[in-house]
Amino acid sequence: MRPARRVKTLAEDAREGLIEPPRTLPPKYFYDARGSALFDRICDTEDYYPTRTEDALLARYAGEIMCKVQPRHILELGSGTSRKTRHLLSACEGQEGMIYWPFDVCREVLEETGEVLMTDYPWLEINPLLGDYSAGLDHLPCPDGGCLYVFLGGTLGNFEEREAITLLRELAVRMSPLDRLLLGVDRVKSVHVLHAAYDDGEGITAAFNRNVLHVLNRELRGDFQPDAFAHRAVYNEDAARIEMYLVADTQQQVHLDELDATLRFAAGETILTEISRKFTLESVTQLLARAGMAIEGHYAPENEYFSLLIAAPQRNVHVAVI
Numbered sequence: 001m002r003p004a005r006r007v008k009t010l011a012e013d014a015r016e017g018l019i020e021p022p023r024t025l026p027p028k029y030f031y032d033a034r035g036s037a038l039f040d041r042i043c044d045t046e047d048y049y050p051t052r053t054e055d056a057l058l059a060r061y062a063g064e065i066m067c068k069v070q071p072r073h074i075l076e077l078g079s080g081t082s083r084k085t086r087h088l089l090s091a092c093e094g095q096e097g098m099i100y101w102p103f104d105v106c107r108e109v110l111e112e113t114g115e116v117l118m119t120d121y122p123w124l125e126i127n128p129l130l131g132d133y134s135a136g137l138d139h140l141p142c143p144d145g146g147c148l149y150v151f152l153g154g155t156l157g158n159f160e161e162r163e164a165i166t167l168l169r170e171l172a173v174r175m176s177p178l179d180r181l182l183l184g185v186d187r188v189k190s191v192h193v194l195h196a197a198y199d200d201g202e203g204i205t206a207a208f209n210r211n212v213l214h215v216l217n218r219e220l221r222g223d224f225q226p227d228a229f230a231h232r233a234v235y236n237e238d239a240a241r242i243e244m245y246l247v248a249d250t251q252q253q254v255h256l257d258e259l260d261a262t263l264r265f266a267a268g269e270t271i272l273t274e275i276s277r278k279f280t281l282e283s284v285t286q287l288l289a290r291a292g293m294a295i296e297g298h299y300a301p302e303n304e305y306f307s308l309l310i311a312a313p314q315r316n317v318h319v320a321v322i
Ligand code: AVJ
Pocket: 042, 050, 153, 154, 155, 157, 158, 197, 198, 205, 274, 275, 276
């Protein structure tokens, strides 16, 4: 897809974020084949509740959601293996004319998932879209008939407020009055529950976090020693977000051949590898409003750990001067 903005390469992001402290790297680089497999294992841990909570919500409410929205299209941002989306697809069983547009950065996953879905949902038209949604959304196909945009998993929480508004606004302006967004967001809750979710007892999140160093070694010909970095997850209550860091155990130097750069770490120095924002109903309502959308439906479990929201584009009267 033709991007609205050019997406930075890993080399550019690393040059901007890693060479000087405060060091930081976008979380999308976690997800090579190994990182994606580790993320799947995180979802199966006792401690990481978001995936299973959202899945249960979809299992329970998919029928109601599809009835309410009655879309002809489902377009999913960051579809991955479409595991949770199957609840929505199943709720439309046999509905001829339905089209599913999975949108993801990984061609292999799109191809493999596409084939499996084609077998499991023979009545469904499947049109995979390869691209990076951080490059902008204005080149998505503009389907006629209602479209349900789907953005699950709490991934919106990876974006700073400004970036999140930009992304949602790009969506809002291209939505027709009948289109809706189905958005999954993680909620503010007890620090203990949040902390355990991002520092699970089996150490899988720690391995997932360190995996980004393997990615840097491979892609930028680096010599990081992943074991020389500790995993740290802290809940920043003021910003209502989990911050994931890699912490250098000892003073060390790392060379990235591809950048021709040497990184010097003092003992205890950190790299911020991910933020994962947590929302209240008020904060997500406000975020959506600032992006030009209004909440029209809300599904949450009793403990309110996670929310599925249906949002509609805000319509405003536009007076044309003639
Ligand atoms: C895939 C972005 C929703 O923020 O909870 C899981 C990624 N990081 N454990 C999240 C993640 C550490 C996850 N998202």
